[in-house]
Amino acid sequence: xxxxxxxxxxxxxxxxxxxxxxxxxxxxxxxxxxxxxxxxxxxxxxxxxxxxxxxxxxxxxxxxxxxxxxxxxxxxxxxxxxxxxxxxxxxxxxxxxxxxxxxxxxxxxxxxxxxxxxxxxxxxxxxxxxxxxxxxxxxxxxxxxxxxxxxxxxxxxxxxxxxxxxxxxxxxxxxxxxxxxxxxxxxxxxxxxxxxxxxxxxxxxxxxxxxxxxx
Numbered sequence: 001x002x003x004x005x006x007x008x009x010x011x012x013x014x015x016x017x018x019x020x021x022x023x024x025x026x027x028x029x030x031x032x033x034x035x036x037x038x039x040x041x042x043x044x045x046x047x048x049x050x051x052x053x054x055x056x057x058x059x060x061x062x063x064x065x066x067x068x069x070x071x072x073x074x075x076x077x078x079x080x081x082x083x084x085x086x087x088x089x090x091x092x093x094x095x096x097x098x099x100x101x102x103x104x105x106x107x108x109x110x111x112x113x114x115x116x117x118x119x120x121x122x123x124x125x126x127x128x129x130x131x132x133x134x135x136x137x138x139x140x141x142x143x144x145x146x147x148x149x150x151x152x153x154x155x156x157x158x159x160x161x162x163x164x165x166x167x168x169x170x171x172x173x174x175x176x177x178x179x180x181x182x183x184x185x186x187x188x189x190x191x192x193x194x195x196x197x198x199x200x201x202x203x204x205x206x207x208x209x210x211x212x213x214x215x
Contacts (some may be wrong), residue, residue: 008173020180055124077094087148104127128154131146
């Protein structure tokens, strides 16, 4: 798949006036996350959450800076950084994740006699689709609505973690937090010089040259 924003790296803005010290500190913390570190999930849970993250947002092995998704979710849960609200049909965030991962493994064992992380990608996708649709077999889901767990915890926490990382910002041409520089050209098909240039057909090299100057 061709790059939509060739040559663009939002981190080129790090030392420019686009970002302030608070922004640099927050982004540096995210970049420093060890993809193999986990402080909330147990050794039993860790391979399951990693496998779930790999199926919700698959990342190519050729990517130079993969998003450490499982570790980012783990960090959120370790800090107990909630969303400021809780859905009435789900238990608290930490409890929902512990029970949800156990139920996923139970579902995998019931269908394939193996834990979730030991299944192939198609088998894992089929189980996640069943959870999404509420078509589960195991009694482990008895007090945990599978559809709500999938939508309000799995998708919410994993996808929001993904799009909080500079690697995904490069994919979508996002410049990071607007503080303090902000944006001026807000109309259709207008962009500021410090924004990414999209590679439309026939102008890929032009976009690459323009993105090399973004900072």
